[in-house]
Amino acid sequence: MSKPVFLMMPEWQGSASSRAMQLAEGAEALREDLPASATREVPVPLEAGDAMGTPVARLSSLLRARDAAREAIVELGDAPPVIVGGDCASSLAGLEASVRAHGADRLAVLWFDAHPDLQHPSTSPSGAASGMTLRHALGEGSPDLACEAPIDPALLTLIGTRAIDPEEDAEIERRGVHVLDPVSIAGVTDPEQRPDPDALAAAVRDRLADSGAECVYVHVDFDVLDPAEFSAVHEAVPFGVTVAQLTAAIRAAVASLPLAGASICEFAPASASAAAEDLPTVLRVLAALTSGTAR
Template identity: 40%
Template sequence: MSQITVIEVPQWQGSASATAHRLRDGAKLLAEMVPDAVRLRVDIADGDTPAALAATAARTRAALAQAPEGLVVTVGGDCGIDLAPISTALDRYGDSLALVWFDAHGDLNTPGSSPSGAFHGMVLRALTGEGHDALLPGRPIHPERIVLAGARDLDPAERDFVASSGLTHLTVADLSEPATLIAAVGKTGAAAVYIHIDLDVLDPAVFASVGTPAPGGLLPDDLLKLVRALRGELEVAGIGITEYEPSRPEDQLLLTSLIADLTTP
């Protein structure tokens, strides 16, 4: 079995949630749920400015450089913590990388279109090369190599981007069969995939410990089947797991099993 490294990034400043401070505890708990892993922790920069978020991203890149060979699981924290891991994967894999973004939301706003101004709602768009100059990857990913999976709460500007960019959007209904996701990723021609998981992709009727819940999400077993299907078809360039705001013991119990299953073969 290859080595697993978990990188804990307790960034909360990129979130618009009123209870975003809980993300710090959520990052710690998520890191502890990844079994048999080398554990690294990133000290986050103070503040919520683009410069502060960029400083945390730089520290995350430095932690990634310390990770031994094998699967790296980056846990947060808000969705913005995946900027550095995905940028690093793009540097390594280039056009052979696909990105599957499990999220209830699009995270496709720009600073000009965002209703909240929060970076966690802009990070996926930033990865395509549009956003704050300090928060852009060295090598952007083309939207045609992105699969947005399970999103059901999109702002108007995000819907426009989905319609015009070539990005693939699979609804929760589309994801009822893993083969649909595998086919969508297959169309990108990718040899490797980065898997981003915002835990609000789960149905809040089953898992409610997130800051921005949206009804009608995936069930945990369905998410696990989809991730296992991806891992069975493609090299995994990394996994990001984000947006856990611990608030209910039953959610922590559910996650303890789910995270172990998501991150181990």
């Protein structure tokens, strides 16, 4: 398998935040540290776009960005696409392409995210596409965004997910989605105790081994991290995973199975100083993601 290629996609239109444009600022900060030879730009509309008569906010711009990402991925050939710099909905083109390339029954999806992103457009409180990403990846939701090549829920794993609304909880149960709770896995009862990163990494290895998958797609929304370690997100959620846990788990995943693709989302620094403070963590995650030796 070829080396991964970074697709810089500063999409913000899928975010529910009033500060969504900070995603573009985060992408700009990250761009300078990505290797130019292994980075491609995905054009994202400047305008917000409109809902096109649907419950999905800014749908017109989201569709244009997704189509541009699809074209960019085709041009990569067999190189795994690593989509960076946008909201969670930016991952849809990469997920769909990975299913087409490898087959839904062979693609494990690891979803490192504080939210399950399983909202349905008809009941979403915000209309933001980011909160519907996995619903669309599973082939449901808005017909315009629903993946024609959906992922297999049996091979989907939520990791670090802790902000779940009732409808999403019901969807997780209905589809039998596997959930890894890093707190339970680490067995930490003392808030002063640091969890062992290897515990989550081992759980990820076991999950991938049991899945029977032949390759893995890794999605990271930085709100999966504990706010004490990473603040450059729109909606910080307490009691997240540590940077050490996240990077160890990703390294375990890509050492276990070849990387089919990835999406690194929601780096939204509020200022240049905030970007400088949290950028090293983003780069650590990218280094973990590209460390795989599995073939």
